[in-house]
Amino acid sequence: xxxxxxxxxxxxxxxxxxxxxxxxxxxxxxxxxxxxxxxxxxxxxxxxxxxxxxxxxxxxxxxxxxxxxxxxxxxxxxxxxxxxxxxxxxxxxxxxxxxxxxxxxxxxxxxxxxxxxxxxxxxxxxxxxxxxxxxxxxxxxxxxxxxxxxxxxxxxxxxxxxxxxxxxxxxxxxxxxxxxxxxxxxxxxxxxxxxxxxxxxxxxxxxxxxxxxxxxxxxxxxxxxxxxxxxxxxxxxxxxxxxxxxxxxxxxxxxxxxxxxxxxxxxxxxxxxxxxxxxxxxxxxxxxxxxxxxxxxxxxxxxxxxxxxxxxxxxxxxxxxxxxxxxxxxxxxxxxxxxxxxxxxxxxxxxxxxxxxxxxxxxxxxxxxxxxxxxxxxxxxxxxxxxxxxxxxxxxxxxxxxxxxxxxxxxxxxxxxxxxxxxxxxxxxxxxxxxxxxxxxxxxxxxxxxxxxxxxxxxxxxxxxxxxxxxxxxxxxxxxxxx
Ligand SMILES: NC(=O)C1=CN([C@@H]2O[C@H](COP(=O)(O)OP(=O)(O)OC[C@H]3O[C@@H](n4cnc5c(N)ncnc54)[C@H](OP(=O)(O)O)[C@@H]3O)[C@@H](O)[C@H]2O)[C@@H](O)CC1
Ligand SMILES: [K+]
Numbered sequence: 001x002x003x004x005x006x007x008x009x010x011x012x013x014x015x016x017x018x019x020x021x022x023x024x025x026x027x028x029x030x031x032x033x034x035x036x037x038x039x040x041x042x043x044x045x046x047x048x049x050x051x052x053x054x055x056x057x058x059x060x061x062x063x064x065x066x067x068x069x070x071x072x073x074x075x076x077x078x079x080x081x082x083x084x085x086x087x088x089x090x091x092x093x094x095x096x097x098x099x100x101x102x103x104x105x106x107x108x109x110x111x112x113x114x115x116x117x118x119x120x121x122x123x124x125x126x127x128x129x130x131x132x133x134x135x136x137x138x139x140x141x142x143x144x145x146x147x148x149x150x151x152x153x154x155x156x157x158x159x160x161x162x163x164x165x166x167x168x169x170x171x172x173x174x175x176x177x178x179x180x181x182x183x184x185x186x187x188x189x190x191x192x193x194x195x196x197x198x199x200x201x202x203x204x205x206x207x208x209x210x211x212x213x214x215x216x217x218x219x220x221x222x223x224x225x226x227x228x229x230x231x232x233x234x235x236x237x238x239x240x241x242x243x244x245x246x247x248x249x250x251x252x253x254x255x256x257x258x259x260x261x262x263x264x265x266x267x268x269x270x271x272x273x274x275x276x277x278x279x280x281x282x283x284x285x286x287x288x289x290x291x292x293x294x295x296x297x298x299x300x301x302x303x304x305x306x307x308x309x310x311x312x313x314x315x316x317x318x319x320x321x322x323x324x325x326x327x328x329x330x331x332x333x334x335x336x337x338x339x340x341x342x343x344x345x346x347x348x349x350x351x352x353x354x355x356x357x358x359x360x361x362x363x364x365x366x367x368x369x370x371x372x373x374x375x376x377x378x379x380x381x382x383x384x385x386x387x388x389x390x391x392x393x394x395x396x397x398x399x400x401x402x403x404x405x406x407x408x409x410x411x412x413x414x415x416x417x418x419x420x421x422x423x424x425x426x427x428x429x430x431x432x433x434x435x436x437x438x439x440x441x442x443x444x445x446x447x448x449x450x451x452x453x454x455x456x457x458x459x460x461x462x463x464x465x466x467x468x469x470x471x472x473x474x475x476x477x478x479x480x481x482x483x
Pocket of ligand 2: 120121149
């Protein structure tokens with residue numbers, strides 16, 4: 001499912017018009033599609049209100065009102081901001097009235113079971129005008145089910161910014177595709193349950209949601225004559241005296257997710273903890289300086305991950321600089337996420353910041369990051385030619401070619417120490433097990449989330465710990481394997 005900014009929606013409308021599909025027809029498609037999508041949530045004994053604004057969002061409300069009236073629903077159509085201003089909305093209102101349907105006056109004493117918010121869509125400019133605020137306050141006092149068309153009124157379409165009086169919808173039916181604010185913060189929490197309504201425009205956008213079907217299609221099944229050399233010889237530089245577990249979690253997830261061979265460069269103390277958990281790995285005990293000097297050439301590692309459980313030091317930075325020159329896939333996590341430049345090589349460089357780490361990288365507040373996760377991640381990925389995985393609810397995965405994806409799996413049980421380490425391990429394995437870099441990265445993120453979803457299907461979200469990935473992965477991976 002695709003994601004469109006308000007500018008892209010406007011451009012799509014203009015292109016459609018140029019090609020002979022009028023905005024009037026698109027609005028008809030929108031209203032009709034909305035009717036079919038919303039109907040299952042309504043019953044004819046409910047009293048419905050459609051509040052339409054002066055723009056085309058309001059126009060969609062007018063068409064929906066006609067379909068609902070024709071189907072026998074008890075609906076009042078009102079214009080709290082005044083009658084439509086756009087040509088197409090006016091045309092649809094004319095047809096609505098010609099069909100014999102009335103426009104009502106707002107009556108604050110009337111009660112409603114369902115209120116459809118067709119006030120503002122992608123054309124909203126915040127903050128909300130005073131004239132709207134009084135009406136929204138009344139609407140909220142109604143305790144009715146609230147259904148928003150396209151975007152809830154009072155939230156931005158492209159960013160996570162929310163007006164203090166914004167409508168919090170129970171359901172939002174988005175037209176043509178998702179809007180970025182569906183996956184940004186705090187706006188996403190105002191959408192309620194979201195469905196996309198197709199309005200007959202070709203789908204085209206650089207950004208979309210990665211789905212279960214995508215994982216199934218891109219899952220690589222092993223050949224019967226496979227050997228360990230085919231699935232990567234990874235180097236994981238992780239774990240310290242204070243944080244040995246981070247390396248154990250990354251290593252066990254990498255092994256479970258299919259890496260061929262894995263060497264962990266860590267401390268003696270950490271290896272005593274890692275070894276019993278992941279007996280499959282081998283160890284190196286080099287300083288960063290020693291690693292730079294010799295090990296790479298001797299060992300022929302085909303991929304590397306660095307950072308879990310490590311502090312950012314000058315020596316670590318020198319090692320990262322060295323690794324960046326080795327032309328192998330490289331995953332940079334935790335202590336290895338720092339501000340630096342990146343070479344434009346053919347092998348992927350993957351950064352996995354959480355919002356706090358990304359805020360330090362960009363020198364922006366976490367609030368600014370969360371409001372603009374998609375745009376900022378994409379800008380960073382394109383400018384630095386890296387793959388940027390911005391973790392958190394609706395993880396954003398931005399690629400250097402300007403494309404990007406939203407991951408919708410996962411839940412609050414992942415908000416615990418170690419879940420990022422497990423993801424780093426899974427990425428290391430995935431990148432070696434799939435020739436398509438995008439699919440490798442996206443599948444690792446998707447399945448990482450599915451593990452926690454599977455957990456909360458059976459157990460409390462409070463109880464998930466990152467060592468559970470190891471026991472969940474066999475079952476979850478099996479479910480994606482084609483027979
Ligand atoms: N391809 C698609 O997906 C299609 C989408 N379609 C639909 O069109 C919608 C976009 O329609 P749009 O461009 O007319 O803008 P819209 O959201 O109605 O807002 C403009 C109105 O809001 C007003 N207004 C603005 N800010 C305000 C504020 N703070 N407080 C109060 N008022 C404010 C502004 O007032 P003005 O500034 O003009 O006085 C103007 O009247 C889109 O979301 C979808 O529903 C389909 O019908 C066609 C195909
Ligand atoms: K709306």
